[in-house]
Amino acid sequence: MRFLKNIEKMLRTRGYLFLIIVLFAIGAFLRLYNFENRLIFGPEQGMSLLTSASNLEKFSLLGETNWIRATSAGHIPFHGALYSYFLLPLLIITNFRVLPVTYAFAVLNLSTALLLFFIAKKMFGKAIAALSVFFFVFSDVMIHHSLFTWIVNPTPLLGVLTLWLVSKLTKDRKNIFLTLLLGCLSGFGFGLQSFYLLFAGFLFLLILIISRKRFFAGITFFFGVLLGSLPTVIFDIRHDFYHVKTYWQFFLDMFTGQASGTSTYYNFLFLYPYLFLFYAFITKILFRTWKPLALIPVTVFLYGAFTSPFFNLNKSTGMFPGITLKSFESASYSIAQDNPPVKFNVATLWDFDTRAHPLRYILSFYYHKKPLPYEEYQNLDALYVFAPEKYDMKSPKVWELEVYYPYKIKELPLSVSGYRLYKLTK
Numbered sequence: 001m002r003f004l005k006n007i008e009k010m011l012r013t014r015g016y017l018f019l020i021i022v023l024f025a026i027g028a029f030l031r032l033y034n035f036e037n038r039l040i041f042g043p044e045q046g047m048s049l050l051t052s053a054s055n056l057e058k059f060s061l062l063g064e065t066n067w068i069r070a071t072s073a074g075h076i077p078f079h080g081a082l083y084s085y086f087l088l089p090l091l092i093i094t095n096f097r098v099l100p101v102t103y104a105f106a107v108l109n110l111s112t113a114l115l116l117f118f119i120a121k122k123m124f125g126k127a128i129a130a131l132s133v134f135f136f137v138f139s140d141v142m143i144h145h146s147l148f149t150w151i152v153n154p155t156p157l158l159g160v161l162t163l164w165l166v167s168k169l170t171k172d173r174k175n176i177f178l179t180l181l182l183g184c185l186s187g188f189g190f191g192l193q194s195f196y197l198l199f200a201g202f203l204f205l206l207i208l209i210i211s212r213k214r215f216f217a218g219i220t221f222f223f224g225v226l227l228g229s230l231p232t233v234i235f236d237i238r239h240d241f242y243h244v245k246t247y248w249q250f251f252l253d254m255f256t257g258q259a260s261g262t263s264t265y266y267n268f269l270f271l272y273p274y275l276f277l278f279y280a281f282i283t284k285i286l287f288r289t290w291k292p293l294a295l296i297p298v299t300v301f302l303y304g305a306f307t308s309p310f311f312n313l314n315k316s317t318g319m320f321p322g323i324t325l326k327s328f329e330s331a332s333y334s335i336a337q338d339n340p341p342v343k344f345n346v347a348t349l350w351d352f353d354t355r356a357h358p359l360r361y362i363l364s365f366y367y368h369k370k371p372l373p374y375e376e377y378q379n380l381d382a383l384y385v386f387a388p389e390k391y392d393m394k395s396p397k398v399w400e401l402e403v404y405y406p407y408k409i410k411e412l413p414l415s416v417s418g419y420r421l422y423k424l425t426k
Contacts, residue, residue, distance in 0.1 A: 024114070041324075105148065115161075135280060176216055179220045188229065381425070387422065388419055408425050410424075
């Protein structure tokens with residue numbers, strides 16, 4: 001009885017802290033359970049890690065190529081390079097291993113939730129803070145994006161930091177340093193996600209309204225944007241303002257319907273913390289109106305999250321069926337054991353990424369076996385192909401195999417059910 005009374009007393013005095021701890025414990029479980037089999041290591045992740053690691057061989061002012069966007073003139077913009085720079089020390093510390101690097105992004109996601117909690121608690125009180133954390137940790141989108149490395153994944157953190165800086169600026173309207181920081185975040189955010197420019201424009205107008213030194217605030221914000229995208233700025237100065245012209249043409253193409261690529265939810269991932277705050281306020285209003293009403297948004301949100309195609313505790317929600325990180329590591333190991341010749345290349349045949357970015361990364365930085373560039377598929381001594389077992393290798397349907405045809409086919413050992421690894425030679 002005394003034990004139960006002690007538990008009851010603790011819940012009364014420390015119940016709120018206990019609730020927050022439980023929420024984060026559940027959030028960690030939903031992200032880290034069966035992590036190795038659920039993580040996503042696809043084309044975008046391979047490109048991202050290759051771009052970052054390539055700075056060790058040749059330093060670049062450019063980040064990842066933005067393959068989704070292209071102008072009507074065929075010009076393709078590049079993402080900002082700062083993400084690649086920040087990722088590089090993590091790659092070195094983890095010896096370029098994909099699994100621990102991906103764990104770091106799960107930690108980043110939970111850290112963003114923790115920061116949102118502290119800021120929301122200070123700005124809006126305990127109830128809003130707890131509710132916003134609830135919606136964050138149970139969000140299928142946030143769970144999904146904690147399972148892979150990608151350039152847009154830090155943008156929710158930028159959204160939270162921006163909220164904090166704006167709140168500070170409203171209390172200290174003459175503080176130019178806060179405006180500079182907001183500009184830096186905006187420049188960095190634009191380098192991560194081009195649609196962040198719309199948010200940066202909104203922030204610029206908001207700063208002009210809030211600040212008591214509008215002219216200097218505007219200049220300082222713009223200077224901060226340049227600092228936050230400094231590698232791109234330097235590149236443009238040296239290359240006839242390539243990005244300025246490319247993005248200007250791209251936005252013109254958007255209005256004329258000629259722009260390539262479509263927008264989707266992850267283009268606005270930086271707004272999700274604000275969405276969770278909105279849900280929190282709605283839930284609190286319903287609770288004050290009539291307590292049982294608060295169960296409606298909570299129940300609907302949980303049902304949507306747990307039935308979402310983004311959520312699955314048993315398998316990856318972003319990999320081709322039967323393919324995991326271990327699949328790529330197994331294929332890469334077999335290729336490395338085969339001691340490939342200098343003039344070799346790789347291909348995969350189940351999705352659009354026929355040039356096998358995940359294989360390229362693992363071979364290059366696990367085993368120091370570097371395939372030839374993307375365009376070199378004709379004059380090879382060997383072409384290693386990771387393909388579904390039912391794929392007809394004698395009738396290739398992709399350019400990478402067609403330009404090398406005819407070839408001899410040899411199967412290499414591979415412990416991936418439903419798939420085969422082939423070595424093609426002349």
